[in-house]
Ligand code: SAH
């Protein structure tokens with residue numbers, strides 16, 4: 473699609489036109505990546521972060537957060553619970569740290585998960601900006617996918633959302649390094665940010681195409697009261713952000729066809745059935761939270777995170793029922809590698 477075509481879809485206003493866009497994107501998903509919904513169990517392993525992103529509730533300077541970090545045994549046991557319960561894929565996510573203690577903790581956890589599951593668990597990591605060497609070590613230890621959102625593809629907007637020592641260029645470099653090393657590449661943006669225009673969002677979709685991402689994880693921006701950006705979000709409109717996020721999912725599906733797209737938890741924060749809406753607008757991945765209930769309330773990137781008092785078992789059952797209610801089927805036991813990744817590799821081989 474041209475930039476103008478993307479923009480005109482994101483600007484649709486009439487309810488029936490928007491509904492037709494979602495239907496079309498849902499059909500397109502069924503044709504291009506099939507009817508199954510893939511699960512990624514989310515393990516939020518630490519809220520300690522050296523970064524200070526202006527939008528995020530666990531940023532370094534938020535002194536009201538009680539910090540936690542899981543040990544290797546806790547991470548491995550969560551992963552093995554997932555394995556026993558039919559998950560073929562998990563996501564390890566945390567605040568950013570680049571010290572050797574952290575890098576080797578992750579390396580050990582990855583190696584143990586790989587060993588105990590006979591290499592059957594597809595592990596995505598989402599641990600921020602790291603050196604090439606660290607990305608290499610984690611890949612060698614068993615990770616196969618990396619999720620690093622660009623947050624916004626507009627460098628000026630990126631600057632407004634981060635302190636001056638955070639760099640758009642470095643984030644972009646990390647994405648190129650990850651791809652170069654052979655990771656399945658996931659990226660995404662926040663939607664409905666202060667200062668963000670619809671044109672910026674249209675450019676984000678073009679960015680996903682150009683970087684040739686295999687997975688897209690994007691969701692609405694939701695203010696957190698203890699962050700500098702919350703002051704700029706006084707006119708936050710949950711309904712508008714939800715709609716804009718669903719439109720972004722639909723247009724990303726139409727533009728990118730064979731990638732995996734997540735219906736993220738932040739959608740559910742804005743509406744009780746937000747994730748189901750995401751699936752019906754073109755997403756094909758859901759990320760049930762497996763984090764121990766004692767840690768969940770401490771990993772609060774934004775206000776109103778749902779299901780804080782539920783455990784992994786409850787999340788699994790709840791999600792299963794929700795997905796069934798849509799008439800769709802969960803692909804238990806199937807890691808659901810993005811078709812886009814397989815095609816990308818084939819393309820590279822023939823070049
Ligand atoms: N530290 C890692 C991973 C954890 S943060 C990283 O930054 O990549 C994961 C994602 O949470 C971020 O990429 C960001 O897009 C999202 N996030 C942070 N604060 C948010 C907010 N207030 N609303 C919505 N999403 C938010």
Ligand code: SF4
Pocket residue numbers: 521522523524525528529530531532566567568600773
């Ligand atoms: Fe840290 Fe990620 Fe939050 Fe930024 S978005 S403050 S890197 S956890």
